[in-house]
Amino acid sequence: MKIxxxxxxxxxxxxxxxxxxxxxxxxxxxxxxxxxxxxxRLFETNSVDVAFLTPMDYGRGTRIADYRVIPVNVFxxxxxxxxxxxxxxxxxxxxxxxxxxxxxDFIMSIGKILLAERYSIIVDLQKxxxxxxxxxxxxxxxxxxxxxxxxxxxxxxxTEDWQDTYTIPLVLGAWVVRHExxxxxxxxxxxxxxxxxxxxxxxxxxxxxxxxEPRMGKLIHKWNEEIEKSFDALLEILFYHQFxxxxxSVKLMGAEITTPDKDTxxxxxxxxxxxxx
Numbered sequence: 001m002k003i004x005x006x007x008x009x010x011x012x013x014x015x016x017x018x019x020x021x022x023x024x025x026x027x028x029x030x031x032x033x034x035x036x037x038x039x040x041r042l043f044e045t046n047s048v049d050v051a052f053l054t055p056m057d058y059g060r061g062t063r064i065a066d067y068r069v070i071p072v073n074v075f076x077x078x079x080x081x082x083x084x085x086x087x088x089x090x091x092x093x094x095x096x097x098x099x100x101x102x103x104x105d106f107i108m109s110i111g112k113i114l115l116a117e118r119y120s121i122i123v124d125l126q127k128x129x130x131x132x133x134x135x136x137x138x139x140x141x142x143x144x145x146x147x148x149x150x151x152x153x154x155x156x157x158x159t160e161d162w163q164d165t166y167t168i169p170l171v172l173g174a175w176v177v178r179h180e181x182x183x184x185x186x187x188x189x190x191x192x193x194x195x196x197x198x199x200x201x202x203x204x205x206x207x208x209x210x211x212x213e214p215r216m217g218k219l220i221h222k223w224n225e226e227i228e229k230s231f232d233a234l235l236e237i238l239f240y241h242q243f244x245x246x247x248x249s250v251k252l253m254g255a256e257i258t259t260p261d262k263d264t265x266x267x268x269x270x271x272x273x274x275x276x277x
Contacts, residue, residue: 003029003183004048008036008173012083012146013052016075016221018195027189036173037104043176049183050190053176054106055234059244066179068253069231071223072190073198076230078169079217080160081204082148086111087155089137098123099140101131106172107158111144113241114161151208160217166237168230169220182253194221228252 005024007017024031032039032048040057042048044064053061061067077083084107088095095115100108103125115121125144128136136143149155162170175190177183200222206215220227231250239247 003027003050003186004032005029006032006034006039006042006048006051008039008052009033010036010146013075013173015195015198016073017052017193018198020193023189023192029189035102036106046178049181050175050177050186052173054173055171055231056106056109056238056243058174058176059235059238059248061176062248063245066251067176068179068182068251068255069223070175070177070182070187070190070253071228072175072187073194073221074171074175074223074227075173076169076171076220076227077159077162077217078220079163079204080157080206080215081217081219082157082206083107084111084144084146084158085149085153085155086115086158086161087133087137087143087145087149087153089141090154092141095119095121095123095141097140098125098142098144099128099136100125100144101128102146103127103144105146107146108144109238109243110162110170111158113237113243114156114158114165116241118161118165157215160215163217166233168233169227171227171231171234174223174231177253179251179253 007013007020020031032042034042036054036057039051040053040061043051043053044061058067102108108125112123112125115123123142126140130136131145133143133145133147149157159170177186198221202219204217204219208214228250235244235248235250238244
């Protein structure tokens with residue numbers, strides 16, 4: 001069977017997918033690049049066998065099928081990243097509107113959550129025809145963009161704000177497959193997608209001349225226990241803010257998920273009651 005793999009067409013993943021085209025050509029794999037929501041739709045409709053999904057699309061998809069994370073490479077950020085920002089109109093006191101050229105992207109949903117949680121600002125993102133910050137701020141009180149903010153901007157680095165709020169890495173994407181449909185040797189293939197120079201993690205540092213401490217963060221590319229726990233916590237946060245319809249949990253490829261039978265559950269309940277007496 002010929003494998004089909006879908007990846008988001010976003011420059012932030014360039015090192016994670018650096019060798020994807022040549023590897024797919026070598027192994028006879030069909031590679032599809034698309035916007036992240038289209039990648040999710042392709043996976044939901046069984047049009048591809050493996051996809052690199054955001055946690056939000058993973059959480060939404062678990063109602064459709066038994067999704068499993070392939071615990072190989074991942075894209076997560078711990079702290080400052082200069083990847084995406086929320087910009088505010090200078091001097092604006094009340095924030096009522098926010099524009100973005102990519103309002104459906106996962107990082108923008110994270111931006112909305114942070115505005116609500118930290119600043120009690122509730123906005124509906126309005127799609128803009130331009131990705132130019134100044135033009136968006138002419139029509140809106142704020143803007144969310146895949147863009148770094150500079151020292152003279154009135155802005156927040158979204159991943160830095162996430163770390164300040166929840167103190168866990170923000171997982172932006174991971175490899176997902178449907179249970180019992182795992183292509184043979186898929187972990188090795190996906191590892192080959194990486195750039196040869198890709199490290200498990202990479203520091204991000206911006207020096208600020210008039211500040212004593214630089215802005216710092218870390219890009220994480222290898223799946224580990226901390227990332228799994230952060231992914232699980234993120235799924236709960238997404239459900240709480242109604243970006244998913246139910247609380248999903250991280251299930252890993254190859255792991256057996258067991259449910260205790262009725263007798264086992266009753267025995268555990270009796271033991272707990274005895275301990276409390």
